[in-house]
Every structure is written in structure tokens, then in C-alpha cells.
Amino acid sequence: xxxxxxxxxxxxxxxxxxxxxxxxxxxxxxxxxxxxxxxxxxxxxxxxxxxxxxxxxxxxxxxxxxxxxxxxxxxxxxxxxxxxxxxxxxxxxxxxxxxxxxxxxxxxxxxxxxxxxxxxxxxxxxxxxxxxxxxxxxxxxxxxxxxxxxxxxxxxxxxxxxxxxxxxxxxxxxxxxxxxxxxxxxxxxxxxxxxxxxxxxxxxxxxxxxxxxxxxxxxxxxxxxxxxxxxxxxxxxxxxxx
Amino acid sequence: xxxxxxxxxxxxxxxxxxxxxxxxxxxxxxxxxxxxxxxxxxxxxxxxxxxxxxxxxxxxxxxxxxxxxxxxxxxxxxxxxxxxxxxxxxxxxxxxxxxxxxxxxxxxxxxxxxxxxxxxxxxxxxxxxxxxxxxxxxxxxxxxxxxxxxxxxxxxxxxxxxxxxxxxxxxxxxxxxxxxxxxxxxxxxxxxxxxxxxxxxxxxxxxx
Numbered sequence: 001x002x003x004x005x006x007x008x009x010x011x012x013x014x015x016x017x018x019x020x021x022x023x024x025x026x027x028x029x030x031x032x033x034x035x036x037x038x039x040x041x042x043x044x045x046x047x048x049x050x051x052x053x054x055x056x057x058x059x060x061x062x063x064x065x066x067x068x069x070x071x072x073x074x075x076x077x078x079x080x081x082x083x084x085x086x087x088x089x090x091x092x093x094x095x096x097x098x099x100x101x102x103x104x105x106x107x108x109x110x111x112x113x114x115x116x117x118x119x120x121x122x123x124x125x126x127x128x129x130x131x132x133x134x135x136x137x138x139x140x141x142x143x144x145x146x147x148x149x150x151x152x153x154x155x156x157x158x159x160x161x162x163x164x165x166x167x168x169x170x171x172x173x174x175x176x177x178x179x180x181x182x183x184x185x186x187x188x189x190x191x192x193x194x195x196x197x198x199x200x201x202x203x204x205x206x207x208x209x210x211x212x213x214x215x216x217x218x219x220x221x222x223x224x225x226x227x228x229x230x231x232x233x234x235x236x237x238x239x240x241x242x
Numbered sequence: 243x244x245x246x247x248x249x250x251x252x253x254x255x256x257x258x259x260x261x262x263x264x265x266x267x268x269x270x271x272x273x274x275x276x277x278x279x280x281x282x283x284x285x286x287x288x289x290x291x292x293x294x295x296x297x298x299x300x301x302x303x304x305x306x307x308x309x310x311x312x313x314x315x316x317x318x319x320x321x322x323x324x325x326x327x328x329x330x331x332x333x334x335x336x337x338x339x340x341x342x343x344x345x346x347x348x349x350x351x352x353x354x355x356x357x358x359x360x361x362x363x364x365x366x367x368x369x370x371x372x373x374x375x376x377x378x379x380x381x382x383x384x385x386x387x388x389x390x391x392x393x394x395x396x397x398x399x400x401x402x403x404x405x406x407x408x409x410x411x412x413x414x415x416x417x418x419x420x421x422x423x424x425x426x427x428x429x430x431x432x433x434x435x436x437x438x439x440x441x442x443x444x445x446x447x448x449x450x
Contacts, residue, residue: 205411206407209381209403210381224371
């Protein structure tokens with residue numbers, strides 16, 4: 001059984017001090033394995049976005065630990081956390097994912113180039129990533145020459161280009177019609193089945209249902225979860241069979 | 243089909259009457275009026291159904307007669323420990339999409355909010371988790387239909403998907419309404435002021 005790509009243990013995040021402390025998250029445990037897509041569902045204010053920010057190293061927990069690819073973010077310097085973000089974590093947001101002045105392949109190659117990968121190699125990896133999400137033919141197009149669904153596919157390719165395999169998606173189908181949104185979720189799901197670990201934050205049950213496991217968040221607490229993977233995970237001891 | 247429906251109705255009346263008796267002993271005529279009030283008269287009962295159900299509940303040990311008949315000859319019934327256990331089990335288990343018309347869920351929630359000692363938010367979450375598991379199952383079926391696959395079949399799946407989604411949205415709505423009502427009750431009850439600094443709420447999912 002492979003190690004979790006993302007592991008949150010006892011994560012609490014408080015904002016404010018003293019009498020006005022607001023607990024955005026309270027004692028959240030969550031592990032996401034390679035090949036697994038986990039949806040986090042909750043109303044606004046339930047702590048979904050806080051959870052995603054913590055998982056991506058954009059925010060730090062008040063207590064508890066966030067471990068990405070075996071590295072406890074709390075033990076790293078800011079520069080090291082930034083490196084983990086570049087090399088291990090990819091984001092897909094509702095919109096504004098792509099730089100409008102770059103073509104699809106340039107957008108996807110950008111995080112690799114920022115990390116010091118040479119231009120030619122970065123582009124080759126970017127083309128492969130675009131092929132994997134079914135938009136290889138659009139490599140030379142600019143974002144405004146693509147549909148919303150195509151842009152989200154490019155964003156998924158960029159999130160998982162190179163060695164990165166933790167994909168954090170925040171309402172990635174928000175601006176799309178239901179059929180196009182479903183295609184994007186199909187791609188997301190396929191990339192997870194190919195080995196990535198995905199966290200999908202959504203308030204839409206129909207979208208969450210594409211996940212192996214759905215975690216219900218209410219007022220910063222995980223109140224329940226559904227899905228067979230949850231049972232398997234909780235039944236197996238850490239480092240168990242397989 | 244008719245037999246299954248009749249079975250569902252009789253089972254739901256049983257649990258409905260137990261829920262009403264959880265508030266305190268009552269007689270059949272009064273129970274009928276209470277049932278109509280609790281469920282918005284969407285599912286009217288006749289007095290005969292109520293009395294025959296009470297007879298069966300008494301036979302099964304879930305209720306007992308409470309004292310002698312009154313001057314009009316009406317017999318009050320009281321819920322037993324066994325009846326309370328049966329009722330708890332009903333509230334704790336989700337309504338299955340396969341076994342019952344969906345009305346049972348609305349009836350169950352209507353009774354949950356009017357029955358003392360029921361954790362309504364837990365009832366809602368239990369149902370949401372079960373409905374979500376069904377929705378995940380439907381979505382898995384969809385992934386097996388190839389893009390150019392059978393359109394008719396995938397549209398049928400979609401209809402089930404959207405129905406399950408609607409149910410979850412309705413549950414979300416119920417939860418928000420219940421939470422708001424609880425907050426209003428708290429603020430209207432000055433003898434129990436909320437501790438100013440307590441980070442942990444008294445309610446199940448806490449404060450907003």
C-alpha cells in the first residue's frame with residue numbers, strides 16, 4: 001500500500017485571538033492516496049477553502065500537521081514550502097487559471113521552467129501532459145481561443161505536469177455548463193486513476209459524486225464521509241497489506 | 243408493487259405513531275390530528291388506520307394502554323422502552339431509494355423536528371451520506387458508459403443522478419433551516435446565555 005500523497009493530522013486553524021477566535025478547522029484528519037480522488041463538500045463557511053489552502057502550503061495550521069509527499073510543511077522554511085508547492089502541488093480554480101498572453105503549451109510548461117527545467121524539456125513534458133487530458137491538438141492556442149472546458153483541461157494538465165501528483169481543485173466546474181463540467185470531472189477522475197492524488201472542493205453533490213470518497217465538512221469539523229475507499233482506508237492499519 | 247406500497251405505508255404509520263407517542267401518552271383520535279399537523283396533512287390517515295396500527299403496536303409490545311378508558315371510552319396509549327428503541331432505530335437509518343416512495347423521507351424529517359430527543363441534524367447527515375453513496379454509485383455506472391455509448395441509458399442514469407442531487411440539496415436546505423431555528427431559539431432564551439468565549443458550541447455542528 002503506497003504512502004499518502006497528502007496527510008492532514010489533527011489540523012486546527014484559528015483566526016483572530018482571545019475572545020474573538022474563530023475556528024475555521026477543528027481537528028481535521030484526512031489522507032489522500034495516489035490514485036484517489038477525494039471530494040470535500042460543505043456549505044460556504046464550513047472550512048473547505050481553508051482546508052485546500054492548508055493542503056497546498058498557502059496557509060499554516062494553528063496546530064496539527066500537513067504532510068505533502070512525506071514532508072511536514074511545519075518543519076520547512078518559507079522557501080522550502082514554496083519549492084514543495086512548485087514541485088508537488090497543482091491547483092485548478094474555477095476560472096482565471098491560465099495566463100492569457102501564453103499559449104496552452106507555454107502555460108503548462110511555465111511551472112517547470114520556473115523550477116529550472118530547460119525550455120525544450122519543459123515543452124516536451126507540457127505536450128505530453130496536454131495529450132493526457134485530450135487537448136494535445138490545442139497546444140498552440142491562446143486561452144481566449146479555447147472554450148471554457150478546454151481551458152480547464154489545460155489547467156489540469158498544468159497542475160499535474162512533471163513530477164507533481166497532488167491536484168487541488170476548487171470548484172473547477174463552477175463556470176461551465178453541466179455537460180462540459182462533467183467532461184472536466186471525467187478528465188480529473190482519469191488523471192487520479194492514472195496515479196495522481198486529487199482533492200476536489202465543491203458544494204455540488206453531483207460533482208462530488210465523481211470522487212472515490214466524499215468528506216462532509218460542517219463548521220470546520222468532518223462530520224461524516226461516504227464511499228468504499230473510506231471504509232478500506234479506515235479498516236487497514238497504517239502500512240498494512242498490499 | 244401494491245403490496246410493497248401497502249407495506250411501506252403501514253410501516254411508516256407505525257413509526258409515525260411511535261414518534262407522536264414519544265411526546266407523551268395520547269389516544270387514537272388525537273394521534274390522527276397530530277399526525278396531520280406534523281406532516282402538513284400531505285398524507286392524511288383515517289381513524290381506522292390509526293386504531294388498527296395501535297392494536298398491532300400493542301401486540302408487538304411497542305406501546306401499552308395508559309390507564310382506563312376516559313368518559314368517552316377512548317383509550318390512551320403510551321410508548322414502551324421497546325417502542326423507543328424501535329423509534330431510535332428508524333430515525334438512525336436512512337430511507338432507501340429502492341424500498342420506499344421518497345415521501346417517507348419528508349415524513350421522517352417532519353416528525354424528527356417535532357419529536358423530543360431526536361438529533362435532527364444527525365438524521366439529515368445519515369440520509370445525506372446514504373444518498374451520496376448512491377449518487378457515487380450512479381456516477382461510477384456513468385463512467386462505464388463510453389462517450390459515444392448508449393445515449394438512452396446514459397440519460398436514464400442522468401435522471402437518477404439529478405434526482406439524488408435534488409434530494410441532497412433539499413437536505414442541505416433542511417439543515418440550514420433547522421440550524422437557523424435552533425439559533426433563534428437560543429437567542430430567545432435569555433436564561434441560557436451562550437458563553438462568550440467558548441470555542442466549542444453546544445449544538446451538533448456548532449455555530450456559524
